[in-house]
Amino acid sequence: MSAAAGIEEVPQMNLKINWKNLHGSKKTFRNGVYASVLAAVLLVALILLNLVVRALPSKYTEYDISTSALFTLSETSTNLLHELQTDVKAYYLAVSGQEDSNITRLLDRYADESSHFSWEQRDPVLYPTFAKKYDGASTGCVVLTTADNYDVVSYNDMYPMDLDAYYNSGTYQYSFDAENCLTAGIARVIRTTSYRMYELTGHGETSLESDFTETLDNAGVAVEELNLTTAGSIPADADELIINAPLADVTEDEAVMLSAYVEGGGKLLVVTDFTISTSHLDTVLAACGMTRQEGLLVETDADNYPYGYPQTYLMPSISSCEMLAGMTSGMRVYMPIAQGIVQSDDSEYVLTTLLSTSDQAYSLLDYTNAETVEKSEEDPEGSFAVAVAAENTSTGARVVWINCPNALLSATNQSVSGGNAQMLGSLANWFNVEQTTAVISSKSLSAESLTVPNGAMIGLGLLFIFVLPIVCLIAGVVICLIRRRR
Structure with a gap:
């Protein structure tokens, strides 16, 4: 037997390319690229939208749902701010992290209404000598300033206590009078006569x-x-x-x-x-x-x-x-x-x-x-x-x-x-x-409790305990049956 005869014949490999599978892979890759680009575009759009929304005045992005409309300015304040021709700068004296959100949100509302009004926070720890420049200034107050004048609105003035309630019942009841104090203060600092x-x-x-x-x-x-x-x-x-x-x-x-x-x-x-x-x-x-x-x-x-x-x-x-x-x-x-x-x-x-x-x-x-x-x-x-x-x-x-x-x-x-x-x-x-x-007028800080009339309690109980759960159960069964038939 010859040497050549001793070599076994190797069968030919099947090198036929499945073009159909290759085409599907390209399509999948292309769809993935589109999805990635779309996700990136959407992410950029969301970031830009967030920046735009943050730049909008807070009155358009934050809604006042307080029971006494604590952060909704009255017609008097808005008219004063719209007619303001003098630059008024407010300084809120508060330790960082201990700010009163009621006051800061209200100051934001003032700044939204006039380009001539602005405010900054001054931390007494970081600026220990700042309050000494203004008579009566202390932590918690708001100092309203113009180029030639200033007025100090104290924290106690913005949160007056109801003395009648204290003397009659011994309870401490406070109201939020910051808008009246700030608007009156602005009127004082811009008045020249x-x-x-x-x-x-x-x-x-x-x-x-x-x-x-x-x-x-x-x-x-x-x-x-x-x-x-x-x-x-x-x-x-x-x-x-x-x-x-x-x-x-x-x-x-x-x-x-x-x-x-x-x-x-x-x-x-x-x-x-x-x-x-x-x-x-x-x-x-x-x-x-x-x-x-x-x-x-x-x-x-x-x-x-x-x-x-x-x-x-x-x-x-x-x-x-x-x-x-x-x-x-x-x-x-x-x-x-x-x-x-x-x-x-x-x-x-x-x-x-x-x-x-x-x-x-x-x-x-x-x-x-x-x-x-x-x-x-x-x-x-x-x-x-x-x-x-x-x-x-x-x-x-x-x-x-x-x-x-x-x-x-x-x-x-x-x-x-x-x-x-x-x-x-x-x-x-x-x-x-x-x-x-x-x-x-001062605004009350006590929210009234929501009371449900006795006549409505039975109806609401039946609605939330029986009717809504049964409706959800029936809807779920119907959806499952429809999906099985498909």
């Missing part, structure tokens, strides 16, 4: 309480007492005078001084008690075109007096006018025990009704002898003015008369959440031809 209001004394007048003096302070108005008998004249620096519910009439000499002051373009606010005879003071007001409507006002429209109170406790309608520009929608004023004001048709003063009853009211003439407030045939009826503004465009004189002795009392003001104080602030700003800002 201050004013002086003299409060007449010597006739048993009611002194303005803190509710009203704080509002005037926010308007840049300082209050100082004035006794005309001892002073002998009205000071030259008097921007306005206020006579608040005197228990006695002014003297004839004082009436002459007041008349001369008004005729010379002065600003005068008078609050009177119709049970007190003030003939001399009435003469000053009559020269401005205003006289008394005899009788005691009685309201029959339920929308114009508080439920459960006498019909003589008025909640009059507020006129939409420049004198009360700071009275926001929904704000009310309270005028318990008032008398009407009659306006002259031929006065040289321009008269504007500020507060008025409904057209269903009447004036009870014989109120001193009446045992009830039932209307008699002699009692005039209709709409009566409770407060009137008079302006002499030639001399610049401005006079306001409120014919209700309780108009500027703290208890009255608190009954309408600061409405009466805001009215005074608005009038002071009208006197001084200044932009007005409103008093913003």
Whole structure:
């Protein structure tokens, strides 16, 4: 046997390529590349979208779902911020990691509304000498600054405690008053002019309480007492005078001084008690075109007096006018025990009704002898003015008369959440031809519990315990059967 014959013949290998499988692999690879590119594009798009969303104002990306709308700015604040022309920088003094989220979110809202407002946090640990530059500044406060002025809003002012609740029940209840404090603070730091209001004394007048003096302070108005008998004249620096519910009439000499002051373009606010005879003071007001409507006002429209109170406790309608520009929608004023004001048709003063009853009211003439407030045939009826503004465009004189002795009392003001104080602030700003800002009510920090009526408990129990689980079970069975048949 030859050597060649000893070599076994190797069978040929099957090298036929399966082009079908190769084509499928290429398709799979191509789909994978497409999927990877698509995922990368989607990832980049999400990153860009996230950057865009983060750049948007927080009012568009964060929703205020708090029960008392803690972070929703009022119309007053937004109007002030939109009209802001001065750069205001706020510094929030708080240790890093211990910030109050309520305050920071509210500051973000302010910054969203105006490019002239911005804020930064200052950590007292990192900046130990920062607070020393501002009187009254301490940890937790907000310092509002401009190029030439500053104002410190303390933490306690932003979180006032309800003293009535503490003394009556011993419980600590706080409200969130930061918006009112910050808006008032901004108004103070951008104001370049201050004013002086003299409060007449010597006739048993009611002194303005803190509710009203704080509002005037926010308007840049300082209050100082004035006794005309001892002073002998009205000071030259008097921007306005206020006579608040005197228990006695002014003297004839004082009436002459007041008349001369008004005729010379002065600003005068008078609050009177119709049970007190003030003939001399009435003469000053009559020269401005205003006289008394005899009788005691009685309201029959339920929308114009508080439920459960006498019909003589008025909640009059507020006129939409420049004198009360700071009275926001929904704000009310309270005028318990008032008398009407009659306006002259031929006065040289321009008269504007500020507060008025409904057209269903009447004036009870014989109120001193009446045992009830039932209307008699002699009692005039209709709409009566409770407060009137008079302006002499030639001399610049401005006079306001409120014919209700309780108009500027703290208890009255608190009954309408600061409405009466805001009215005074608005009038002071009208006197001084200044932009007005409103008093913003504090917001409660206590959330009301959600209660379910007993009648609905059974129905809701059946719905969540039986109906919904059975519906889900049936839906699952149907889906499984459909998939098996496929």
